[in-house]
Amino acid sequence: MTTAAAGASAGAPRLNVDPFSVPSLQDPFPVEDAIREAGPVVWLESHGIWATGRADLVQEIFLDQETFISSHGTGLTNTALQDNWRKPSVILEQDQPQHTVTRKLMNSALSLKVVKQLKDDFQAAAHAMVEEVCSRGEFDAVTDLAEAYPLQVLPxxxxxxxxxxxxxxTYAHLNFQAMGPRDTALYEDAVLQAAGAQEYVEWQMRRENLDESKLAGTFFAAADAGTITEETAGLLVRTFLSAGLDTTMLGIGNALLALSRTPEAWAALRADPSLARTVFEETLRCYAPSPFIGRTVGTRTKLGGVVLEPEQKIVNCLSAANRDPRRWENPDSFDITRDVRGHAGFGYGIHACVGQMMARMEAESLLTAFATHVTSFEVTAEPVRKINHWLRGYTSMPMRVTLR
Known part of the structure; x- marks a missing residue:
């Protein structure tokens, strides 16, 4: 039985919508809401895949890594059946027991102790950048702050x-564009934009091109100890290059836009900059910069009353789950007073985002600095959406500020 036939015969709701079309990427919530409300698990005819936007099922999938596996790719492509454009991630696209070894090393490199050691430098850089950029009065909040800051401190x-x-x-843009459908102009354009980027990443992964006194040194020390190979150490560095920047940048931009549209939230943050972490968490819930993550069915199972067959793809619609009215009260409202614990922005379980502490520290540092130095601000023109299959945010956001 073909995948399409299996989906059609399973008795699940079938939707003829495409969350990865350009119109859907420009205005994503209506399609996500349709997926979530059509049923616990739905069949998307546009791509021959399963999807769920229900908060409880998203959590169930994340926590059942034996049934819903990651090693066959976390995008739409089943990399066990089709060639991938790059070597698989040694963390995100690994199952147990291999995942435990590399995850442990990444956890060591990004431990709470390490993050605390970096905090003073990150905060100082945030205040310096905010002061310099905001002194201009007008600037682009995406390119001049939300992108520029992580692009400085994380590398x-x-x-x-x-x-x-x-x-x-451009490399990260291609990486996330490739998670969606590849028979599109969006993917082809991303390949063209990334000309030279893949060669750069291959070069930057090599030991001789890295400062081993920094985080990368943890991985090569493990290679010297025989825990992993030197190739795996380089691929762990690549994890930072392909997945450690964009979601943080987009999350910061989304937070600034949300604050501009929610005066009471901005007033609260301006009065108490220590609320920066709370603002970022509600941003992740309400405007998730990483709206999807895929899994492959590893063994025949039933989810939400629907039978799923091995090798079928199921997409967790994280943004839809984060606005599931079964889980959240007034889910479409940006409310920094709500308890946001349990949002799916960073995932759950063994594959929860390994860099989430770093992302939170970057966002908290920049938003704190912004609230400390800025009295008022406005977005002066409609922000330009980033059109990417697997990311959500903006590429441009003209802004005017007044300083304290």
């Missing part, structure tokens, strides 16, 4: 060489 912390960092954005 420095990893130990990347100073040259070639302009390739990081």
């Amino acid at each position: 420095d912390a990893i130990g990347l060489a100073p040259e070639g960092r302009e390739h990081l954005l």
Whole structure:
């Protein structure tokens, strides 16, 4: 039985919507809501895949890593059946027991102790950048702050060489575009934009091009100890290059836009900049910068009353789950007073985002600095959406500020 036939015969709701079309990416919530409300698990005819936007089922899938596996790719492509454009991630696209070894090393590199050691430097850099950029009065909040700040502090912390960092954005853009459908102009354009970026990443992964006194050194020390191979150490560095920047950048931009549209939230943050972490968490819930994650069915199972067959793909619609009215009261409202514990922005279980502490520290540092130095601000023109299959945010956000 073909995948399409299996989906059609399972008795699940069938939707003829495409969450990865350009119109859907421009205005995503109506399609996500349709997926979530059509049933616990739905069949998307546009791509021949399963999807769920229900908060409880998203959590169930994340926590059952034996049934819903990651090693066959976490996008739409089943990488066990089709060639991938790059070698698999040694963390995100690994199952147990291999996942435990590399995850443990990444946890060590990004431990709470390490993050605390970096905090003073990150905060100082945030205040310096906010003061300099905001002194202009008008600027682009995405390119001048939300992108510029992580692009400065994270590569420095990893130990990347100073040259070639302009390739990081185009490489990550391709990485996330490739998680969606690949028979699209969006994917083809991303490949063209990333010309030279793949070669840069291959170069930057090599030991001789890294500062081993920084985070990258943890991985190569493990290689010297025989815990992992040197190739795996390089691939762990690549994890930072392909997944450690974009979601944080987009999350910061989304937070600034949400604050501009929610005066009471901005007033609260301006009065108490320590609320920056709370603002970022509600942003992740309400405007998730990473709206999807895929799994492959590893063994025949039933989910939400629907039978799923091995090798079928199921997409967790994280943004839809984060606005599931069964889980959240007034889910479409940006409310920094709500208890946001349990949102799916960073996932759950063994594959929860390994860099979430770093992302939170970056966002908290920049939002704190912004609230400390800025009295008022406004977005002066309609922000330009980033059109990417697997990311959500903006590429431009003109802004005007007044300083304290």
